[in-house]
Amino acid sequence: MRHYDCKNYINLDCEKGLCALCKAVVPISGQNSEACANFKAADKCGNCKNFSNPDNHGIGTCTGLEKENWSYSTMNACTCSGYEAR
Ligand code: SF4
Numbered sequence: 001m002r003h004y005d006c007k008n009y010i011n012l013d014c015e016k017g018l019c020a021l022c023k024a025v026v027p028i029s030g031q032n033s034e035a036c037a038n039f040k041a042a043d044k045c046g047n048c049k050n051f052s053n054p055d056n057h058g059i060g061t062c063t064g065l066e067k068e069n070w071s072y073s074t075m076n077a078c079t080c081s082g083y084e085a086r
Pocket residue numbers: 002003004006007008009018019020021022026034035036037038039040
């Protein structure tokens with residue numbers, strides 16, 4: 001798990017973000033990108049109970065909305081009415 005996948009991560013640019021909890025600037029990937037003990041999974045389709053069968057590109061099936069459809073596991077779900085944390 002990485003800072004990037006954490007609910008406390010605020011994106012700054014394509015390389016780094018800010019931790020809303022400790023206020024540190026943290027990298028998206030590479031060295032020091034591993035999450036800390038305060039990690040809390042961000043609301044993303046991949047963390048939703050209604051997301052299933054992702055392929056090797058992270059594209060899976062959403063069954064949480066009116067009509068079944070495909071979705072990306074990394075898609076931000078903070079505004080989705082069907083989101084249910086796993
Ligand atoms: S809480 Fe920990 S894992 Fe989450 S963004 Fe802050 S430093 Fe990273």
